[in-house]
Amino acid sequence: xxxxxxxxxxxxxxxxxxxxxxxxxxxxxxxxxxxxxxxxxxxxxxxxxxxxxxxxxxxxxxxxxxxxxxxxxxxxxxxxxxxxxxxxxxxxxxxxxxxxxxxxxxxxxxxxxxxxxxxxxxxxxxxxxxxxxxxxxxxxxxxxxxxxxxxxxxxxxxxxxxxxxxxxxxxxxxxxxxxxxxxxxxxxxxxxxxxx
Numbered sequence: 001x002x003x004x005x006x007x008x009x010x011x012x013x014x015x016x017x018x019x020x021x022x023x024x025x026x027x028x029x030x031x032x033x034x035x036x037x038x039x040x041x042x043x044x045x046x047x048x049x050x051x052x053x054x055x056x057x058x059x060x061x062x063x064x065x066x067x068x069x070x071x072x073x074x075x076x077x078x079x080x081x082x083x084x085x086x087x088x089x090x091x092x093x094x095x096x097x098x099x100x101x102x103x104x105x106x107x108x109x110x111x112x113x114x115x116x117x118x119x120x121x122x123x124x125x126x127x128x129x130x131x132x133x134x135x136x137x138x139x140x141x142x143x144x145x146x147x148x149x150x151x152x153x154x155x156x157x158x159x160x161x162x163x164x165x166x167x168x169x170x171x172x173x174x175x176x177x178x179x180x181x182x183x184x185x186x187x188x189x190x191x192x193x194x195x196x
Contacts, residue, residue, distance in 0.1 A: 005150030005173065009166050012158050016105075020163065023105025026094040030087070030110060034079045034117050038124040041072040045125055049132035058189055065129050065185075072125055076117035083114045105163065112167030119174040126181040130188065138184040142177035149173040 013024045045068040052060040083090065091098050091106045098106070123142070131139045150169045157165035 005147050005154070005169070008151050008154045009169055012154050012166050013163070016163060019099060019101040020105045022095055022098065023091070023102040023107075024109055024166070026091040026098070026102070027087075027106040027109035027113075029094055030083055030090040030106075031113055033083070034076065034114075034120065037075050037079055038072065038120055041068055041075070041121075042124050042128040044068065046128050046132050049129045053133045061129070061133070062189060065125060069121065069125050072121040073118055076121045080114045080117045083110055087111075108163055109167050112164065113170055116171035116174060119171060119178060122178050123174050123181065126178065126185045130181060130185055133188055135184070135188065138181060142181050145176040145180055146173035149176040 010024075013020050045064060048064045048068075049061050052058075052064065087107060087110045088103060091103065095102065127139045127142060150173045153165050153169035153172050157168075
């Protein structure tokens with residue numbers, strides 16, 4: 001599901017020329033660092049929530065999710081700051097002597113995505129917590145929302161705002177998925193609490 005949205009974004013970038021492709025590719029490689037950080041936190045919270053869900057301990061789930069959110073968002077703020085401050089040296093790791101035009105495209109993507117790592121952190125933790133409590137429909141629905149949001153941003157907004165649509169497609173997708181997952185998490189936790 002995620003790959004379809006990424007393919008649409010890549011197709012738009014490909015139509016903008018080689019400088020856009022080079023800048024976008026270098027920027028997305030830098031952006032993958034944040035994905036690795038969030039994936040590590042997802043692995044940690046997954047086991048914790050699953051064990052406490054099985055043991056019927058919602059208070060521990062709540063405290064674990066809260067602690068995980070704090071740690072994840074702290075790391076995301078640091079990642080955002082590091083990527084934004086070092087965005088040109090990071091691009092130089094992937095490209096020899098990038099042109100000013102390449103920097104324009106890489107900067108556009110990183111400035112459009114990195115400030116929204118906090119939303120990505122929310123998405124990662126809440127999706128994992130919900131899935132670890134044996135709810136598969138909400139995470140799948142969130143994936144579908146992400147797909148629709150990425151496609152809509154890329155295919156519809158590109159005609160009016162160009163490359164910026166590609167740069168904001170992921171943050172819009174993350175926000176759309178969070179709009180479903182966060183209420184689902186709190187609803188599940190409230191229901192679990194009432195069962196005790």
